Amino acid sequence: MLRICRVLCSRAGPSPGGWQPLSFDGGAFHLKGTGELTRALLVLRLCAWPPLVTHGLALQAWSQRLLGSRLSGALLRASIYGQFVAGETAEEVRGCVLQLQNLGLRPLLAVPTEEEPDSAVKTGEAWYEGNLSAMLRCVDLSRGLLETPDPTGTALMQLKMTALMSTRLCKQLTSWVRRPGDSLELSPERLAEAMDSGQDLRVSCLNTEQTRHLQASLSRLHRVVQHARAQHVRLLVDAEYTSLNPALSLLVAALATRWNSSGEGGPWVWNTYQAYLKDTYERLRRDAEAADRAGLAFGVKLVRGAYLDKEREMARLQETEDPTQPDYEATSQSYSRCLELMLTQVSHRGPMCHLMVASHNEDSVRQATKRMWELGIPPDGPVCFGQLLGMCDHVSLALGQAGYAVYKSIPYGSLEEVIPYLIRRAQENRSVLRGARREQELLSQELRRRLLGGRAMELRA
Structure with missing residues (x-):
């Protein structure tokens, strides 16, 4: 059966036998x-x-x-x-x-x-860095639980971003994103480039301390995804x-x-x-x-x-x-x-x-x-x-x-x-x-x- x-279920369309719930x-x-x-x-x-x-x-x-x-x-x-x-x-x-x-x-x-x-x-930043270590270990554990190595990425893992960055910063960014026109300064492409290059990111809505925390948070997120990709974990x-x-x-x-x-x-x-x-x-x-x-x-x-x-x-x-x-x-x-x-x-x-x-x-x-x-x-x-x-x-x-x-x-x-x-x-x-x-x-x-x-x-x- x-x-x-x-x-x-693997055919290119419904079978003539009808659907069996x-x-x-x-x-x-x-x-x-x-x-x-x-x-x-x-x-x-x-x-x-x-x-x-x-x-x-x-x-x-x-x-x-x-x-x-x-x-x-x-x-x-x-x-x-x-x-x-x-x-x-x-x-x-x-x-x-x-x-x-x-x-x-x-x-x-x-x-x-x-x-x-x-x-x-x-x-x-110590608390978030400790969570980063826990996330990286979770990636390794998720990969290690597979019965056989699977490069197609059937291993999945949940990621809670507020373990890696401040909720207060998230609220600040949310307020900025919701403002018409101003959100272009925080485009996904610009953030992706900052993650990849590690270069300093300047955002006018953030003060020096918030900018530093955003930069550190982007680095943490990038490291988790980079490691997950290498281990074939989504x-x-x-x-x-x-x-x-x-x-x-x-x-x-x-x-x-x-x-x-x-x-x-x-x-x-x-x-x-x-x-x-x-x-x-x-x-x-x-x-x-x-x-x-x-x-x-x-x-x-x-x-x-x-x-x-x-x-x-x-x-x-x-x-x-x-x-x-x-x-x-x-x-x-x-x-x-x-x-x-x-x-x-x-x-x-x-x-x-x-x-x-x-x-x-x-x-x-x-x-x-x-x-x-x-x-x-x-x-x-x-x-x-x-x-x-x-x-x-x-x-x-x-x-x-x-x-x-x-x-x-x-x-x-x-x-x-x-x-x-x-x-x-x-x-x-x-x-x-x-x-x-x-x-x-x-x-x-x-x-x-x-x-x-x-x-x-x-x-x-």
């Missing part, structure tokens, strides 16, 4: 052990409890005081950390990834480091808040100018587009057309978005227009339009255009697989799928077993590094956690089936 599915009924859970399923059910139920998400950091501190660091850490490792994190050491990460590979899934490593907007200022840049995204997109465009040319072998730097923002479809369309005109490869990670509550609150406080879609239905329609746009781009441009359908929504995944079949896009080609480690396994496993390229976003690191990161992600993804009810139901059904099946065998014996 798997061979038949691959043949059908994938089933996300939890049937692929048979690939996982009972202990894994039990932990997943308990953790997902905990994470759907609003007080735990809202007061997660305070509860962690209280647990450490009451139980001690050792016992508190052991409980976290057996529950939330064990569910959503690959481990702390390279060997633990490799063990987690090997399990995923045995299930037909691939790793998308993420260094759990970032600078929150308006947070306390970090101590000089970088997926995370989107963040609307106050930062224009600056981040400018930097992605600069990196793309340098590293996404046709002779480089496809896009090595991808940007993330958030469908819950009102202007996303138009930005995506313009960027796709601009890349095509320039002869650049184009890489996109398409997400619904995670900063809804904070974006709305920020707009209310600043008395500006809410940048987000009015409701979930509107966001889903936006995602569907963006998905159709990108799949059409892939069908026209082939390997010069890559897409990650990063979604936990079954309807979006079904739309993607159906349109891939109709457009003749092979399941293991320039379109892949992405979900979080420890979540949406009923979708990930079904896709993987059908031959699609599926990546699980995998944070790794110590408890001290990862737990605050996980709590921030949970706060940003409340709707995803609440929407995991169906997964909980499927997990419960599978566990009941195993329990009742075991009892039936005992009775027959």
Whole structure:
């Protein structure tokens, strides 16, 4: 059946046999052990409890005081950390990834480091330089996790730009980019040239200290991409808040100018587009057309978005227009339009255009697989799928077993590094956690089936 599915999906157009949608009924859970399923059910139920998400950091501190660091850490490792994190050491990460590979899934490593907007200022450049070292190690680890060397670049890795440059500088650049006419001083071509040459960059909107930090940040970004390209690892840049995204997109465009040319072998730097923002479809369309005109490869990670509550609150406080879609239905329609746009781009441009359908929504995944079949896009080609480690396994496993390229976003690191990161992600993804009810139901059904099946065998014996 798997061979038949691959043949059908790799043809130049839809087969005469008709479209057969994938089933996300939890049937692929048979690939996982009972202990894994039990932990997943308990953790997902905990994470759907609003007080735990809202007061997660305070509860962690209280647990450490009451139980001690050792016992508190052991409980976290057996529950939330064990569910959503690959481990702390390279060997633990490799063990987690090997399990995923045995299930037909691939790793998308993420260094759990970032600078929150308006947070306390970090101590000089040392903090960002330390993050640069962590990113370079992540590139090496991503490459080392491949079973065999693959120069085509199936190894992917997430990149958080605010781990390498100040959010305050990003806000300053965003304000400048949004001013009509003035943005020409910060063209992607000029920034790309500064990255390549290492020459001093003069920007009139920045003071001496900010200019120095921009220069250092450009150097860090250039070093990460240069190393990733040498190791055949593609970088997926995370989107963040609307106050930062224009600056981040400018930097992605600069990196793309340098590293996404046709002779480089496809896009090595991808940007993330958030469908819950009102202007996303138009930005995506313009960027796709601009890349095509320039002869650049184009890489996109398409997400619904995670900063809804904070974006709305920020707009209310600043008395500006809410940048987000009015409701979930509107966001889903936006995602569907963006998905159709990108799949059409892939069908026209082939390997010069890559897409990650990063979604936990079954309807979006079904739309993607159906349109891939109709457009003749092979399941293991320039379109892949992405979900979080420890979540949406009923979708990930079904896709993987059908031959699609599926990546699980995998944070790794110590408890001290990862737990605050996980709590921030949970706060940003409340709707995803609440929407995991169906997964909980499927997990419960599978566990009941195993329990009742075991009892039936005992009775027959």
